[in-house]
Amino acid sequence: MRVTLLGTGDTTGTPTVGCDCDTCTAARERGVERTRFSVHVENERVDESLLIDFSPDFRYQFLRDDVSLPDAAVITHVHFDHLDGLGNVFRVLDSLEVYAADETDPQTGKSVAETVDDDYHYLDPLTVVPTTPLEPVAICGLEVTLVPVDHPPLVCYGLRVEDPVTGAALSITGDTSYDIPEASREVLADPDLLLADGIVPADLCEYHPIGGRHEDSEGVPRTFGTKHMTREGALAMADELNADRTRLVHLAHYYPVEEAFEEPLAVDGEEYVL
Template sequence: MKVTFLGTGTSQGVPVIGCECEVCRSLDYRDKRLRVSVLVEVDGKSLIIDSGPDFRQQMLRERVKRLDAVLFTHEHKDHTAGLDDIRAFNFLQHIDMPLYADQRVLTQLQQEFSYIFTNSNYPGVPKVELHPIQNEPFDVEGITVTPILVMHHRLPVYGFRIGDFTYITDANFISDVEKEKIKGSKVVVVNALRKEPHISHFSLSEALAMLEEVHPTHGYLTHISHLLGQHRLVEQELPAHVRLAYDGLSFTL
């Protein structure tokens, strides 16, 4: 399995428009964060978790030539807004793109991208297959995916475990039952928005406490805002087995 971080930023990305803070003015490439998404390549298949507004840029940067499915964590725009650009893969692969998400999320996609789901057959419209998921393991092209139900304030969101890799974004609460699904993962990715508490995201200390509890071999932090601080400085505060993710970072399992 190969995992590549396509984007590691919060909903505004980093730098933030109009901001003059040290992070937003940083010349460190690790402080340039597109909206959050990850590419998982396993058993010859390529899966994307979330297609945010930077999806096209991310596909071009990583030279992704094939995509077998898109998994959505939830319906917020910073995780779904790039869906239209899957039509490039329709053209390249001559397939309707499978989309996996909670039925609530699929319904929202049908509303926001209504032109995809009409019967007009307008040329160039993305072609998709909808696959509703629930809180139980499901199969994607022969790959077993285990959903992990977390809370984003009051909104249910799915994280996903694929083999020894677990990916969780936009969470501020994970029940003990769902944490059991995470335990045993070699790599766990979790959101860490900033150092101060937030109503719908883990803070840095909360994310580290969660990682300590599930105890992976390696932990990565994502969905990072400019308020967390400069990458090089925050890295110095982390335990040896935990790192800040950054756009373009990849690893193999």
């Protein structure tokens, strides 16, 4: 299982358009970037690949990293930076199955699957597959399980991708606070590689209108506001899940420049063979 991090940034990415902060300036000087979130998983045993989330930067990411077009995809939630690249399948793919959760979101009155189906009804190649969270489904020769996480006000999901032949496992927290349900943590546990949402360092919580939440025993916030984990929260989650290796993703350009490109913060184009 070959995992390529196509997009490791938050909703504006790094460098951010129109921004000349030290971190964005350093990213330009170093030739590194964090485009909007997307992960490519290739199952070399069956010569098929799975795309997790459709970044608005889809076209650029696939040209830049020269990965194979997906045979199937998973959508974790309906925020634009994870979904709006889906329109790129027009004239590019002849067919594509898109897996998305079938649970009704109280906020929208629709499931993620229904929203995708409604919003992209004009895409003939698209077949939306409603998927029940916490129940494994076979995709591209891999076992994929969607897990509910905490990203208010909309429903959102992380996922585990496991090769049933080799046992190699990738876990992705999805966009979430530290308050991931216990049943989801059990599914995500013991991965070879964990991709964890760590949008900013914990000390930046003082600048959020509602601060931080889920503090540890020393008062360090593990959640930034309500929707995302801090760096410290993501690393605590990695310890709890017993991850063999961890990369932080969905990163904002607010990281101070002296910390922004340090381990274990990911940048686009990283590749892992599990």
